[in-house]
Amino acid sequence: MFFYKEGSDPLTLSRSPSSLTFASQNTGTTSAAQSFSISATGTGTESYSIAKTGANTADFSVSPSSGNITGGAGATSISVTFSPGNSGARSATLTITLSGGATTTVTVSGTGQLSGGGGLPPGGGGGGGGLPPGGPT
Numbered sequence: 001m002f003f004y005k006e007g008s009d010p011l012t013l014s015r016s017p018s019s020l021t022f023a024s025q026n027t028g029t030t031s032a033a034q035s036f037s038i039s040a041t042g043t044g045t046e047s048y049s050i051a052k053t054g055a056n057t058a059d060f061s062v063s064p065s066s067g068n069i070t071g072g073a074g075a076t077s078i079s080v081t082f083s084p085g086n087s088g089a090r091s092a093t094l095t096i097t098l099s100g101g102a103t104t105t106v107t108v109s110g111t112g113q114l115s116g117g118g119g120l121p122p123g124g125g126g127g128g129g130g131l132p133p134g135g136p137t
Contacts, residue, residue, distance in 0.1 A: 010100030011040035011071045013048075022082040022110030029115075030061075031082040036106050037075035038096055045070040046098045050078065054092035059084050060108050062094060069098070084112025 020034045038048065049066045061081045069076055084090050091109040 009042055011042040011044065011046050011069070011098055011102060013038060013040055013069075013096065013098055013102040013104050015039075015096065015104045015106055016075075017106075019107040019109070020080055022108070024111045024113045025082050025084050026115040027084050027087060027112050029083065031110070033079040033081050035077050035079045037077050038069065038104070039075040040069045040071045040073075040098070040102075042071035046100045046102075048076075048096055048098050051095045051097070052092050053095060056085075056090040057092045059090045059110070059112070060092050060094075080108055082108070082110040084110065087112045087114050 015036055015038045017036055020036060022031050022034065025031045040046070045068050047066065047068050050062050052060060052062065059082060061083065063079045067076065078096075080094070082090070088111065089109070090112050091107065094106045094108060095103060096105070097103045
């Protein structure tokens with residue numbers, strides 16, 4: 001027994017690569033963009049949206065975060081930048097969802113580092129508070 005359904009079936013979604021790792025980045029600065037691509041197989045066009053989840057979602061920006069994708073029409077490039085709000089390991093998960101229900105994820109990670117400054121002056125600091133060279137007179 002065969003059933004025929006009019007209209008198109010939902011698209012199938014894929015992405016490449018499945019993760020992005022950013023180099024260490026000073027807090028308060030923004031990295032160069034990295035990208036991943038999404039593509040769909042099937043027929044028709046669906047809208048997509050990208051949601052960020054995880055502990056450090058504010059550290060990663062995604063562009064575009066929504067749009068349309070057409071099955072068999074090639075890949076759509078998505079750019080991600082990293083702007084760490086704190087030092088240490090930072091990560092999030094990007095979930096791409098099509099209006100027809102298909103989903104896939106991309107994990108993003110990086111390390112925030114404190115920018116230079118502070119610490120000892122050039123030459124190691126030192127000096128002050130001791131006896132003059134040669135001892136007391």
